Amino acid sequence: MSPTETLLLQNGRVIDPANQIDGPGDILIENGRIKTTGDAYSLQCPENGKTVDLQGKWLVPGLIDMHVHLREPGEEYKETIASGTKAAAAGGFTAVACMPNTNPVNDCQAVTALILSKAREAGFARVYPVGAISKNSAGTELAEFGELKQSGAVAVSDDGRPVANSQLMRRALEYSGNHDLLVISHSEEMSLSKNGVMNEGALATRLGLRGIPRVAEEIMIYRDLSLAQYVRRPIHIAHISTRESVALIRRAKEQGCMVTAETAPHYFSLTEKAVGQYDTKAKMNPPLRTQDDREAIFEGLKDGTIDVIATDHAPHSPREKELEFDQAANGIIGLETAVPLTMNLVRDNILSPSGMIELLSLQPARIIGVEGGSLSIGSAADITVIDPDKQFIYTKERVVSKNTNSPFLDWEFTGKAVLTIVGGKITFSEIEGIG
Amino acid sequence: MEEQYRFPHKHILGIEELSSQDITFILNAAASFQEISRRPIKKVPTLRGKTVIHLFFEPSTRTRLSFEIAAKRMSADSFNISASTSSATKGESLIDTARNLTSMNPDIIVIRHSSSGSPHLLAEHIGASVINAGDGTHEHPSQSLLDMLTVREHKGKIQGLKIAIIGDIIHSRVAHSNILGFTKMGARVFVSGPATLIPQGVEEMGATVCSTVEEAIDDADVVMALRIQKERQFDPLFPSLREYASFFGINKNRIKKAKPDAIIMHPGPINRGVEMTFDVADGEQSVILDQVTNGVAVRMALLYLIMGGEER
Numbered sequence: 001m002s003p004t005e006t007l008l009l010q011n012g013r014v015i016d017p018a019n020q021i022d023g024p025g026d027i028l029i030e031n032g033r034i035k036t037t038g039d040a041y042s043l044q045c046p047e048n049g050k051t052v053d054l055q056g057k058w059l060v061p062g063l064i065d066m067h068v069h070l071r072e073p074g075e076e077y078k079e080t081i082a083s084g085t086k087a088a089a090a091g092g093f094t095a096v097a098c099m100p101n102t103n104p105v106n107d108c109q110a111v112t113a114l115i116l117s118k119a120r121e122a123g124f125a126r127v128y129p130v131g132a133i134s135k136n137s138a139g140t141e142l143a144e145f146g147e148l149k150q151s152g153a154v155a156v157s158d159d160g161r162p163v164a165n166s167q168l169m170r171r172a173l174e175y176s177g178n179h180d181l182l183v184i185s186h187s188e189e190m191s192l193s194k195n196g197v198m199n200e201g202a203l204a205t206r207l208g209l210r211g212i213p214r215v216a217e218e219i220m221i222y223r224d225l226s227l228a229q230y231v232r233r234p235i236h237i238a239h240i241s242t243r244e245s246v247a248l249i250r251r252a253k254e255q256g257c258m259v260t261a262e263t264a265p266h267y268f269s270l271t272e273k274a275v276g277q278y279d280t281k282a283k284m285n286p287p288l289r290t291q292d293d294r295e296a297i298f299e300g301l302k303d304g305t306i307d308v309i310a311t312d313h314a315p316h317s318p319r320e321k322e323l324e325f326d327q328a329a330n331g332i333i334g335l336e337t338a339v340p341l342t343m344n345l346v347r348d349n350i351l352s353p354s355g356m357i358e359l360l361s362l363q364p365a366r367i368i369g370v371e372g373g374s375l376s377i378g379s380a381a382d383i384t385v386i387d388p389d390k391q392f393i394y395t396k397e398r399v400v401s402k403n404t405n406s407p408f409l410d411w412e413f414t415g416k417a418v419l420t421i422v423g424g425k426i427t428f429s430e431i432e433g434i435g
Numbered sequence: 436m437e438e439q440y441r442f443p444h445k446h447i448l449g450i451e452e453l454s455s456q457d458i459t460f461i462l463n464a465a466a467s468f469q470e471i472s473r474r475p476i477k478k479v480p481t482l483r484g485k486t487v488i489h490l491f492f493e494p495s496t497r498t499r500l501s502f503e504i505a506a507k508r509m510s511a512d513s514f515n516i517s518a519s520t521s522s523a524t525k526g527e528s529l530i531d532t533a534r535n536l537t538s539m540n541p542d543i544i545v546i547r548h549s550s551s552g553s554p555h556l557l558a559e560h561i562g563a564s565v566i567n568a569g570d571g572t573h574e575h576p577s578q579s580l581l582d583m584l585t586v587r588e589h590k591g592k593i594q595g596l597k598i599a600i601i602g603d604i605i606h607s608r609v610a611h612s613n614i615l616g617f618t619k620m621g622a623r624v625f626v627s628g629p630a631t632l633i634p635q636g637v638e639e640m641g642a643t644v645c646s647t648v649e650e651a652i653d654d655a656d657v658v659m660a661l662r663i664q665k666e667r668q669f670d671p672l673f674p675s676l677r678e679y680a681s682f683f684g685i686n687k688n689r690i691k692k693a694k695p696d697a698i699i700m701h702p703g704p705i706n707r708g709v710e711m712t713f714d715v716a717d718g719e720q721s722v723i724l725d726q727v728t729n730g731v732a733v734r735m736a737l738l739y740l741i742m743g744g745e746e747r
C-alpha cells in the first residue's frame with residue numbers, strides 16, 4: 001500500500017466489540033498501525049500529523065464484506081477490481097472477499113495471484129480471494145485447495161451455483177481441513193429452483209413468473225449442515241433468505257454444528273413486492289422473499305443465529321439487466337448501501353451499534369481468519385468512520401461502482417461511512433480537510 | 436353507460452389494470468363493432484392514418500390474424516414483424532427492437548412475447564400505445580375480453596355465473612386473465628386440473644381450487660378447457676396424455692354435471708381427444724367458433740379505445 005499518514009482521530013464514539021468498548025475516545029495512527037488509543041481528547045498528535053475531530057461520529061474497525069463479485073478477470077465491463085474496491089471504500093469497507101465465479105474461474109494459483117496483484121495496484125481495500133470448490137466450478141472434481149491456500153485464498157466456494165453432488169460436498173468439507181480453508185455454501189437445490197426467477201407464491205403467479213420455492217434453499221442448507229456436522233468441519237452458509245433457513249441454522253448451532261451464516265442487506269430491507277412491475281433491479285438469487293421471512297431475518301440477526309451481513313455485491317451492465325424479467329441476470333450492487341441499510345436496523349432497535357459492527361467487521365474477520373475486526377493497539381489501521389446522522393440520497397450519479405443495478409437508487413438514507421482508512425491510508429473521505 | 440366516463444388507459448397490458456367499468460365499456464364497444472363485421476363492406480375509416488405494428492416474438496396464427504383483421508377493418512396501416520427469437524439470439528434486445536420501431540412512428544404496438552412482463556418493458560421505452568397479445572404465462576387480455584363477450588352474449592350477463600376453468604392453469608395466460616376478469620365482473624371462478632398445473636396462490640387472484648374436475652364443473656354455467664401446452668413444460672407435470680384425458684378431459688359424461696344450458700369454451704387450438712373429446716368440442720353447447728368471431732370485434736374495440744375513441 002502507498003504511504004500512510006500520521007493521524008489523530010479525536011473524540012469519536014469508539015465502537016469496538018472485540019474489546020468491548022463503546023464510548024468516546026481517541027485513536028492515533030502511525031506507520032499504518034494503531035499506535036495508541038485513549039479517552040476523548042487524551043492523546044496528543046505528533047508534529048507531522050493531522051488531527052480530525054469526530055464529534056458525533058462513530059469510529060469503528062474497518063468493515064469487511066465477505067461476499068462480493070468483483071468480475072475481474074473476464075467481465076471488466078461489469079466491474080474491475082479497482083472499481084469494485086473503490087466502491088467498497090466509498091461504502092466504508094476496508095476489505096472484501098471476492099467470489100471465484102470470474103472468467104476464468106478462480107480455481108488455481110494464477111487467477112488468485114492476478115486478483116491479489118490487481119488489488120494491490122488499486123489500493124482501495126484488502127482483497128481476499130475465495131477459490132473454487134470444484135475445478136471450473138463444474139461440480140465434478142475438487143479444485144487444488146492446497147495451491148489456492150498457498151497463493152492467498154481464504155475460503156472455497158462454487159458460489160453462483162450450488163455443489164449439487166453431495167459426495168463432492170462431503171469431500172470438500174473433509175479436504176478443506178488439511179488446508180484450513182473455510183467452505184462457503186451457496187445453498188440451492190437446482191432441481192427445485194431451475195428456471196425460477198422470483199420467490200414462488202401468489203405474487204409470482206400473478207406476474208406470470210416462474211417461482212423459486214423457499215424449500216430449494218432450505219433443503220440444501222439442511223444437507224450441508226448435515227454433512228458438516230457429520231464430518232465435523234466448519235461451514236459457512238451464504239446469503240440466507242427464508243424463515244426456515246434461519247431456524248435450521250439456529251438449531252444446528254444449538255446442536256454444536258460449526259456453522260456460521262450470512263444474510264444480505266436486501267433480504268432484511270426488501271420483500272418480493274419490490275419486483276413491482278417486473279423491475280429487474282429486484283432480481284437476485286436467492287430471490288427476495290416475504291415480510292414473514294424478513295422478520296425472521298431480523299430475529300436471526302438479533303439473536304446471533306446470523307453472524308454476518310455481507311452484500312453479495314453483484315454488478316451487471318444494462319446489457320444483462322435492461323431485459324425481460326426472465327431473461328435478466330441475477331444480482332445487485334450492494335457495497336455502497338450496506339451501511340445505510342444496516343443503520344435502519346439500528347434505528348429500529350433491531351441491532352445495537354455494537355451488534356452492527358460485529359456483523360460487518362468482527363465476525364467476518366474471525367470467520368475467514370484475517371486481520372482486522374478490532375481497534376486493538378498495534379493492529380493494522382483499518383478503520384471506518386460512520387456519520388450516523390448524515391442524510392443523503394443514493395442517486396445514480398453518486399454510484400461509485402461501475403454499474404448502477406441497485407434497487408435502492410433514489411432512496412433517502414440517514415447514516416453513511418464518511419472516512420475509510422486501510423493500513424493508515426485514506427481510501428475514502430467525505431470529511432473536510434482529510435483525504 | 437355513465438355520461439362522464441372516458442376510457443382511461445393508454446395501454447392494454449392486462450386485465451389486472453382494468454376496472455369492471457372499463458371491461459363493461461370495452462364489451463359494449465365490441466358489441467357495437469360486431470355490427471360492422473356483418474356489413475357487406477366491413478370497413479370503417481376510424482383509424483385512417485394510424486399505424487399499428489404487430490410485433491410477434493412467438494408463433495401465433497389466430498391471435499395475429501384477428502388483430503390484423505381488426506386493424507384493417509378500422510382502416511389503420513398495419514405491419515407485421517415476426518421477430519421470432521432470431522433477433523433476440525443475435526443480441527438485439529427488446530428495448531433495441533423498440534427503439535428501432537420508433538422510426539416508423541407507430542401509434543399502437545401489439546406485442547406477443549414468451550417473457551412475462553415484456554409489454555410492460557416495451558411500454559416503458561416507447562411512446563406508442565402497447566397492447567399485450569399474450570406475454571409468457573402472465574396475461575392475454577384480449578382473449579379474456581372476447582371470452583367475456585362470448586359469455587355475455589350467450590348468458591345475457593356475467594354477474595353471478597359459475598365459471599369452471601379446467602387444465603393447465605399454471606402455464607395459461609388465458610386462465611390468469613380470465614380468473615381476474617370474470618371475478619371482477621362478479622362471476623365465481625372454479626379451477627381444476629392436475630395439482631402440478633395449479634399455481635401457488637391462485638386463490639389470491641380470486642379462484643377456488645377444486646381437486647376434481649367434477650367438483651369444478653358441478654352446476655357450472657361455463658366450462659372452459661385449456662390447452663395442454665407441452666412446449667412450456669420443463670418437467671413431467673403429469674404422467675401421460677392418456678391419463679390426462681381420462682381424469683381431466685372434458686367429455687360428454689362430465690358435462691352432465693354442469694347446468695343443462697352450460698356453454699363449452701376453449702381458447703384454441705384444441706388438442707382434440709386430450710382436453711376435450713371431439714363430440715364435446717363440436718357439440719351443441721360448444722361456442723368455440725363464436726369466440727373466434729368475437730375476437731375481431733374485441734380487438735377493434737381495443738384499438739379504437741386506446742386511440743382515444745374519437746372520430747366515430
Ligand SMILES: [Zn+2]
Nearest residue numbers: 159160186238
Ligand atoms: Zn451465491
